[in-house]
Amino acid sequence: MSTNAISETAPAKAEEGPAPNRRKMIIVAAIGAVVLLGGAGAGFALMGGDEGEKPAGAGVQSASYVEVPPLIVNLRSSDGQARFLKLRFIVVATDPGKSEEIKEKLPVILDALQPFLRELRPEDLNGSAAVFRVKEEMMARATEVLGGGVVRDVLIQDLVQQ
Structure with a gap:
């Protein structure tokens, strides 16, 4: 009986042997991949040369921002309900x-902006392209009032429809 007991335990030990080695190899490979990717990322960031050394706003000309008080206007609605922007x-x-x-x-x-904004319908404000069109129209009207070369951009902070 002792011979059978030894032969039954021997295969069990043989099966347990490769599993820990396989786990160790996977862990070592994973750590190596993380180290390589981290090194590659750091190298890529450092190889930027002059671009990496520029201050964040170096490419942008000096600008000044004029915040406009919030506007609330009625929207034109086809169903007669009061809608606001x-x-x-x-x-x-x-x-x-x-x-x-x-x-x-x-x-x-x-x-100059009031007539344009009051003629908007709720459907005119659907989607991201609508916000771009509103922004462009506001920019055109501000440039018309102030003349060319005064306004660089109009930045929409909030656009809420009720």
């Missing part, structure tokens, strides 16, 4: 010296 945006001047001109003419800019 709350809009908060910032006008970006081409340079800091022109921000004062924008601040002085802000009532005129808002007056």
Whole structure:
């Protein structure tokens, strides 16, 4: 009987032997892959050369931001229900010296935007392309009021429809 007991335990030991070695190999391979990927990522980040050394805003010209008080306008709706648009945006001047001109003419800019915003329908504001169209129209009207070269961009902060 002792011979059978030895032969039964021998295969069990043979099966247990490779499993821990396989686990160790997988763990070592995983650690090696992490180290290689980390090294490759660090090398890629460091190889940026001049681009990596530039300050965050170095490529952007100096600009000045004029925050506009929130606007609430009625929207034109076909069903007769009262619909509103709350809009908060910032006008970006081409340079800091022109921000004062924008601040002085802000009532005129808002007056130019009112007819456009009041003619919008709720359907006109659906989707991301709609926000882009509204932004472009606001930019065109601000440029019309102030003249070319004063406004660089209009940044929409909030556009809420009720």
